[in-house]
Amino acid sequence: MGGMIESQKNLWAAPKADGPLHAVVTIPGSKSLSNRYLILAALGAKPVTLVGLLRSRDTELMMGALEALGVTCAVDPSNETTVTVTPPADGRFHGNVDVYCGLAGTVMRFVPGLALFADAPVRFDGDEQAYARPMKPVLDGLEQLGATVEYHGEEGFLPFTVTPPAALPAESAHVSIDASGSSQFISGLLLVGSRLPGGLTLTHTGEKTPSLPHIRMTVADVNGAGGAASADETARVWTVSPRALQLPERVVVEPDLSNAAPFLGAALIAGGTVRVPHWPVETTQPGGLLPGYLERMGATVTFPEEDGVRYCQVTSDGTIRGLGDFDLTAAGEIAPSLAAILVFADAPTRMIGIGHLRGHETNRLEALVTEIRRIGGEAEELPDGIAITPGPRGNLHGAVMESYADHRMATFAAMIGLAVPGVHVVDVETTRKTLPDFVGMWRGLLGE
Incomplete structure (x- = not known):
């Protein structure tokens, strides 16, 4: 990985957030x-x-x-x-x-x-x-x-x-x-x-x-x-x-709670409030742990009910807390989304318990380190995870970011683009693996 971008074709310009978000995003089934x-x-x-x-x-x-x-x-x-x-x-x-x-x-x-x-x-x-x-x-x-x-x-x-x-x-x-x-x-x-x-x-x-x-x-x-x-x-x-x-x-079928991670996480990166409807009271999905993780990062998370529909509502002023040693064994699939948030945190985080991500659609640990470094950030692989050392947002710069035919790496890059101008994503359509209309949903998140 690293080195030359595999393809300059199918580039998607990830939109930057112009201000705090105020959005309701409906997530497809798990x-x-x-x-x-x-x-x-x-x-x-x-x-x-x-x-x-x-x-x-x-x-x-x-x-x-x-x-x-x-x-x-x-x-x-x-x-x-x-x-x-x-x-x-x-x-x-x-x-x-x-x-x-x-x-x-x-x-x-x-x-x-x-x-x-x-x-x-x-x-x-x-x-x-x-x-x-x-x-x-x-x-x-x-x-x-x-x-x-x-x-x-x-x-x-x-x-x-x-x-x-x-x-x-x-x-x-x-x-x-x-x-x-x-x-x-x-x-x-x-x-x-x-x-x-x-x-x-x-x-x-x-x-x-x-x-x-x-x-x-x-x-x-x-x-x-x-x-x-x-x-x-x-x-x-x-x-x-x-x-x-x-x-x-x-x-x-319940909505896919892990696929809610890029959208709810966007509230921390850009500030504002994002709501996802039909959030279950109880679930066997690992993504059900997401609200607690976002709270640990500094967001306010509530579960209001309106007209019989239960929402997960995430509100943030854009301040993101680093988590130090963070065991993500139980929900490794949301690691790329959490990594995108933690790039902008106020302190380092070591996400551990996720060594198995090397065997997913791509070697996600190597891919995350490569792409964070590509935009000027600091990260390194650990035997069982990844260490992210954030710096000032102004130190980060736009780049063509690879997706590695991996839907979660594509959404990771889109999240980075919320705060870093000039991010382009190779083959964003790989998100069709689990989100058939990710681009349309992302534009809706930003009110476009």
Whole structure:
């Protein structure tokens, strides 16, 4: 990274805020919940209608993957965020098919488990950048359950073929994997554990469990579909009993709280007030921790209700407190948004517990350091995170900032552009991964 910009094409001029913000921003449905619900709906026996489903590249890839396996995903012509999912009539997924994962971690790590229940081998491939994303732990888990994995490139990475076992384990299956690189390895196996004849006991052999809230989300969603999943987080062991899964006939998807981070965080960088409607009282999303983090940085956060709608309201005078040592293990996915805010703080911050971000859409720790330095800021990688040492805003300057085909790096750059004139973002459309109209939403945030 660093060095030459990969492409000078598709440059987007990030708008600078001319004054304090006063905006209401409606966030689309949660990607994490959307793709978990799609998987669980496919594992049921009856149609399920998902309301408020995120329509983005990642969810389109998930629906495409499921349809390749014989699942029907019917979009309501009057509302594209309402999708009815109908599983295969006989409960068997189609084999001898190709599944394209793009760059979606939830697709490449959740869908291979469905191949256990296919009638023939299933081939998986993805974007070129996806070839760098680790896959081996979840595939090792499938091999322990009797599947055969054939790699067509480097072992442990896309592309590969999963051949289902001749017979699934009749007794309780015990799987041990090191999921230190991603919570998705654990979630991918827990989602299918209920369909195993004897259930599943999964042990994580690593010392740390990344993004534990995402695993808790998976457990809660499996149980919400009639499963029986439980966790001993101290021992790093999860148990799933054999059960027939079936989501309710109608499921409403919460807004994506992590995608609220650039917009709510903008209130701290530019000052003013930003509100996000439909904020849940309780949630399994790691983004639910965001309001508390913004308060620690000096914002005032309230949750007013108007006409039955609950808002998260963030107000700031533009003063941002550095956080010193800041353990972000529970919500690493919002690290790029928090890093953008902390570039303008009054003291240094060491965000730790996020070493696994090196294996996301790009190496986010290296990317963040590169882009902060590109605008004249000071940052360095840590073994398990990133250190940001802010200076006067006047020391920062505009630049062409890379997005690395990573939606959260693109929104990071947009946030920097709120306070630094002359920021241009390479391929801002990579935000379509989770925010289909990020540019329009950003302009609305600024009252344009």
